Amino acid sequence: xxxxxYGLLVAxxxxxxxIAADQNEKAQGTDGAEAKAFHLADLKWGAAxxxxxxxxxxxxxxxxxxxxxxxxxxLRMPAGYKIPPHTHPTAELxxxxxxxxxxxxxxRFDESAGQKMEVGSFASIPAGVKHFAWTTxxxxxxxxxxxxxxxxxxxxxxxxxxxxx
Numbered sequence: 001x002x003x004x005x006y007g008l009l010v011a012x013x014x015x016x017x018x019i020a021a022d023q024n025e026k027a028q029g030t031d032g033a034e035a036k037a038f039h040l041a042d043l044k045w046g047a048a049x050x051x052x053x054x055x056x057x058x059x060x061x062x063x064x065x066x067x068x069x070x071x072x073x074x075l076r077m078p079a080g081y082k083i084p085p086h087t088h089p090t091a092e093l094x095x096x097x098x099x100x101x102x103x104x105x106x107x108r109f110d111e112s113a114g115q116k117m118e119v120g121s122f123a124s125i126p127a128g129v130k131h132f133a134w135t136t137x138x139x140x141x142x143x144x145x146x147x148x149x150x151x152x153x154x155x156x157x158x159x160x161x162x163x164x165x
């Protein structure tokens with residue numbers, strides 16, 4: 001009888017561990033892919049997407065923001081960088097990693113309507129919300145979301161993709 005109880009207890013514990021591991025794997029967005037860790041020095045920075053003003057750099061940590069699925073990227077911006085009012089087709093989850101950024105909501109770029117976000121600050125911006133951002137110092141933010149992710153400028157004149165070449 002003790003053997004049966006012990007065996008049942010072990011089976012339940014094992015099943016619980018398997019279910020928990022599966023849920024954790026899904027929560028991490030790996031879905032069975034190899035687990036990865038990134039060290040700051042190992043990040044591969046490249047030019048930010050063409051929908052953003054020049055001067056920023058992007059590093060993809062996981063996923064692919066242009067495809068369906070979860071992604072995480074970091075955006076490195078120099079002091080004085082400005083992102084005009086824009087929207088996204090999916091929610092944007094932003095964490096300040098270094099420096100600070102200012103962000104505001106609305107159709108017009110209005111620094112008086114901005115809110116300073118320092119290291120560790122987090123913003124959750126629902127899909128379709130018009131917002132803008134700027135920096136006064138070199139800064140890095142981490143953006144997490146569900147792809148495909150994109151940027152649509154409120155005013156097409158501020159969209160770098162529309163710049164006359």
